[in-house]
Amino acid sequence: MSVDLVIKNGTIHTSSNSYAADIAIKDGIIVHIGTSATTPSATETIDATGKEILPGLVNQHVHFREPGQTHKEDFEKGSQAAAAGGYTMYMDMPNCTPITNTLERYQDKVALASEKSLIDHNSWAGATDPDEVVKIYNNTGNIGFKIFMHRHPEVEYPYVPELAVYETNRLYNIFDAIAKMDKNIPISIHPSDVPLADELFYRLKAMGADDYSALREGKDGMNMTLGCFEAAFLAHITGLKHLNILHLGFNEITPKPHLDFENRVTLVDLVRKLKSWGWDLHGEAEASTFLQRDSNINWKRRWYTPDHEKLWKALDDEVFDLMLIEHAPQLEEEANKPDVWDAASGLLGAQDFLPLILTEVNNGRLTINKLVKMTSENPAKFLGIYPKKGAIQVGSDADITLVDLNRKSVIDESKTFAKAGWSSFDGYDVIGVPTQTIVRGTVVYDEGEITADPGYGKYVDKNEYFH
Ligand SMILES: [Zn+2]
Numbered sequence: 001m002s003v004d005l006v007i008k009n010g011t012i013h014t015s016s017n018s019y020a021a022d023i024a025i026k027d028g029i030i031v032h033i034g035t036s037a038t039t040p041s042a043t044e045t046i047d048a049t050g051k052e053i054l055p056g057l058v059n060q061h062v063h064f065r066e067p068g069q070t071h072k073e074d075f076e077k078g079s080q081a082a083a084a085g086g087y088t089m090y091m092d093m094p095n096c097t098p099i100t101n102t103l104e105r106y107q108d109k110v111a112l113a114s115e116k117s118l119i120d121h122n123s124w125a126g127a128t129d130p131d132e133v134v135k136i137y138n139n140t141g142n143i144g145f146k147i148f149m150h151r152h153p154e155v156e157y158p159y160v161p162e163l164a165v166y167e168t169n170r171l172y173n174i175f176d177a178i179a180k181m182d183k184n185i186p187i188s189i190h191p192s193d194v195p196l197a198d199e200l201f202y203r204l205k206a207m208g209a210d211d212y213s214a215l216r217e218g219k220d221g222m223n224m225t226l227g228c229f230e231a232a233f234l235a236h237i238t239g240l241k242h243l244n245i246l247h248l249g250f251n252e253i254t255p256k257p258h259l260d261f262e263n264r265v266t267l268v269d270l271v272r273k274l275k276s277w278g279w280d281l282h283g284e285a286e287a288s289t290f291l292q293r294d295s296n297i298n299w300k301r302r303w304y305t306p307d308h309e310k311l312w313k314a315l316d317d318e319v320f321d322l323m324l325i326e327h328a329p330q331l332e333e334e335a336n337k338p339d340v341w342d343a344a345s346g347l348l349g350a351q352d353f354l355p356l357i358l359t360e361v362n363n364g365r366l367t368i369n370k371l372v373k374m375t376s377e378n379p380a381k382f383l384g385i386y387p388k389k390g391a392i393q394v395g396s397d398a399d400i401t402l403v404d405l406n407r408k409s410v411i412d413e414s415k416t417f418a419k420a421g422w423s424s425f426d427g428y429d430v431i432g433v434p435t436q437t438i439v440r441g442t443v444v445y446d447e448g449e450i451t452a453d454p455g456y457g458k459y460v461d462k463n464e465y466f467h
Pocket of ligand 1: 326
């Protein structure tokens with residue numbers, strides 16, 4: 001047998017072990033994994049001596065802002081940033097303009113992504129209406145649904161009122177409709193309890209609180225925990241198996257919060273508790289909350305000082321199943337508003353996350369196997385596309401990320417592919433960088449360069465990929 005590509009002399013990492021082997025790829029599929037004596041001849045060879053070989057990372061949480069907000073990001077630049085960050089597939093979020101909540105809008109969006117994307121993709125449909133949910137799911141390759149339980153009392157963006165589902169009856173009807181189709185359909189939820197959020201917001205404003213921790217307390221505070229309980233409860237009673245709670249870590253508020261509660265229950269606390277009850281939940285760590293290194297509260301860093309040790313312990317204890325830094329680009333001038341309450345929130349995480357977390361692998365905070373579990377294997381399992389995606393196995397798509405774990409670098413926002421062109425991690429030293437990203441056997445990113453065309457990325461149709 002002769003194959004298209006062989007990756008030689010590297011070390012393969014799975015969620016449970018690490019071993020030296022060559023990988024042979026034909027027609028975009030892994031056809032052989034073995035020692036050099038058995039490796040077939042190939043048209044092309046990559047020498048991965050000294051490199052770590054990871055299953056391509058799967059990102060279930062990007063906002064590539066198309067259609068309608070392409071001044072912030074688009075499928076071409078966003079997917080390039082993701083590829084430069086070691087990702088081989090993404091799921092895009094529906095809060096673009098118009099929001100992706102009907103069959104026609106979903107189909108339009110998939111067409112746009114297919115035309116421009118460098119890496120493989122699917123898009124969350126925004127669930128706002130039970131009938132439309134059924135229509136989208138039954139007539140497309142859509143993998144799953146996103147529900148924003150939040151809306152802001154005064155501003156329309158980024159929590160688009162039209163997308164918000166915070167009434168218990170509506171949420172129940174949507175969950176019920178999804179459960180009746182298939183209880184394994186993945187759902188990602190931005191939890192909130194809107195009446196409580198409104199109350200927190202107005203109390204903080206009345207106090208004159210105007211720093212980023214106040215913004216967190218008002219938008220992403222105890223309202224998120226209460227909304228998480230409601231969503232988890234409704235998912236539990238309707239039998240849904242794959243509810244992903246987004247933004248774990250967000251409401252770990254600074255040591256000196258503005259609002260006084262006798263007992264603070266964060267998302268991390270609640271998800272830990274619900275898992276101990278045996279409820280089916282996925283917890284998505286927003287890793288910026290423990291990868292930040294300074295307590296400097298300014299517009300670009302956009303953070304405060306949560307208890308890092310508590311968050312790392314939650315990682316060790318498997319409170320988190322998935323881990324990333326959200327990619328939700330805003331322009332610098334949208335994020336840098338004099339009044340913090342007007343500032344558009346969101347980090348640009350797709351390109352920076354992997355070097356930041358590899359640095360923590362070097363620091364001994366987590367193993368590379370755990371990294372594979374939380375960034376490749378678990379996301380692919382959550383989305384129902386494992387082991388076609390998220391695995392290095394014979395028969396899997398040849399989605400592979402090569403990493404130099406010893407290389408030192410500095411995060412430089414001028415080198416980001418993301419359209420908004422800035423980073424909250426600018427200037428951070430890192431040890432460990434992705435060097436090549438391979439999607440279905442084609443190198444799409446190679447040492448700082450994009451090496452495939454827009455549109456190479458393929459729509460991951462559930463009808464083809466679900467096992
Ligand atoms: Zn988001």
